[in-house]
Structure formats: C-alpha cells, structure tokens
Amino acid sequence: MYDREKLKELIRQHALKFGEFTLASGKKASYYLDCRQVTLRAEALPTIAAGMLQLMKQNPPELVGGMVIGADPITAAIVTLAGLQDKPLRGIMVRKEPKGHGTKKFVEGPYNEGERIVIVEDVVTTGGSSLKAIEYCEAVGLKVERVLAIVDRLEGGKEAFAEKGYKLDTLFTVEDFGINVDGGQ
Template identity: 45%
Template sequence: MLMLEREKLARLIKKRSLKVADEPVFKLSSGKLSRYYVDLKQITFDPEGDYLIGKAMYELVKEFNPDACGGLTLGADPIAYAIAFVSLMDSNPIKPFVVRKEPKGHGMKRQIEGLLNPGERVAVLEDVVTTGSSALKAVKACREYGLEVIGVFAVVDREEGGRENIEKEGIPLYSLFKLSELL
C-alpha cells in the first residue's frame, strides 16, 4: 500500500472513528471503561473507507497466501468483502467468510458461512483488537471447522493485552495501526 493511502486511512480513522474523552467513559465489549473508542464501522460502511481498508488489509495478508479471510461478525464482515474485491482485482482472489457468534439455530446450523473446505489456510480478521477475545472465538470456530489459521489481522491494535492473549494461543497478530500511532 502506498504510504499516501495509509496516511489517508489514518486521517479517516482519526476524523471519523477515534473518540477520545478526558475520563474513561466508553464501555468496551470487554466491559472495561476506556478514554478511547475506535468505531471502525464509521470507515468500513463508507465506500472510500472500506476500499482503503480493503487495499491495506489485502497488502497485509497477501504475503501469507491465505485461501480465505474472515472473522467474527459484524466487525470483520466488510473488511473480508473488501479484501475479496481488492484481491480479485489483483488476480489473486481470496475468499471471504463470516463467523457467527453462535451456530445458526436452523437450516444447516453453521457457525461459519463461506465457500470453505477443511484444510484451507485462513486469515482471521478483526477491526479492533483489545483483549483478543473476539478474534480467539473466531479462531476456535475456524479450527473446529478444520481450517488452518495463519494469523489474526487487525486494522487497529489497542495495545491492551490482545496481542499477548492471541500469541499465547500460538497465533501471530498483525495490525495496520497501533492505537498509540493514532492518538
């Protein structure tokens, strides 16, 4: 990814997604209160923002040659679709997939949706990593499906223990940005 595009993405995140307060007022999914909140849906639900994230994340994952990429719904979904589109434009298609928080209660009762086969190499995606629990839930579902998880790839690492928790499971974490770079 060109440095100019990375800088443009960083500016978009700072402008639209990053919220900063004097006191810890933002409740995170972990239940912890924080002075910082990163709402990347403000970027991924925007055509330009999703394209920039798709391009940047594709550049991050492509060297690992995944067959597919995806993660826990909803944060990872637009990222996976953007990577799929950008990868196809580069003649190197990477399939998207979605991991539900729980297996579907009807039909095929799947927890993972996508055109996947056991044994395929997958990149687990996250918009923002804090503790790593969402990523690890997706990793667990992928492994149970028989997929080989090659890493967790995030747009933002909040630097609050997620990397360590993910790496304890023998999985590397790669991120486009650390929160400290965006403050």
C-alpha cells in the first residue's frame, strides 16, 4: 500500500510551490510545501498513513497525533488504517490555544495519562510546532516516543528534537525533491 514514488510525485505535483514565503517560525523561504494539498487527497492520504504505520510497526504506540491543523488529517488517516487492519490505536489533536469554553483543553481525544504517543506532523522546519505539541502532551501525562513527519526541510528540526531526546523520522526530505538545504535547486 505504501508507494513512495507515487507519493513523491503527488507531493511534487500538488504541494511544492516556489516563490517568496514567510514560514511559521518567521523565517523567509524561496519554496513552500503546502502539504494540505496531499493530506486532503484520496490518492495520497492513505499512502501517507501506510508509510507512517510502517515506521511504527516495531513498537506501536497507543496514540498518534500532533499540532493542529497540519497533523489532523494524518492522525485520522493513520487511526482509520490501523482500524481497518484490526490494530488498536487512538488519535489526539493538540490545540495551539486552549479552548476558551467547555473543557478548556489543549489536548483533545481519547487519551489516558501514562500512554505512549508518536507525534505526527506534515512538514518540519525548525521543529517548533511539534515541540509545542510535545510540551502540551507531556503536560497531560503522555509519554512522547518519537516524531514522524511527511517532509523534513532540513532546517534544524531534527537537531532540535534530538536535543530534547526525540528522534525524527520522515517519509522524505527536501533533497528528495532536488532542493538543497538553502532552498536552491
């Protein structure tokens, strides 16, 4: 089910844009990966989920999830695929701001304190968004095991996770798309 070459082509075709962009970290960039263009597409999302489930095969966690909104379709797809394979798995979503009413939660979903979670993400640049998700997950008592993402832009995220003791694994790096670390082709 995981067809890496097909997924790479879909990302290249639909998500990769060149131009002037400001990133979540405030950094400027000459290219952008609009991953929603693939994570909300039937021919790509199941493949992303299959690739990530494969990466978790050796040590499946109880939970997957990450920072809204990039992580959300990925989380839902992994949970769906696990369900179709009769594997137990639950998902969570981490809010950027706590909900101001109702439960006032940062972390939404069917989790229990002490459970193991793999953080998922679409794109990693500095890693700041997922580090925030990790912080909020740990604050509610979850044990973060590692981080998985679709694409690593190779701009320090992997090192930032490593510094805190987390390993980052991704389906692709920008080099798979012929982009070097400075954003050139």
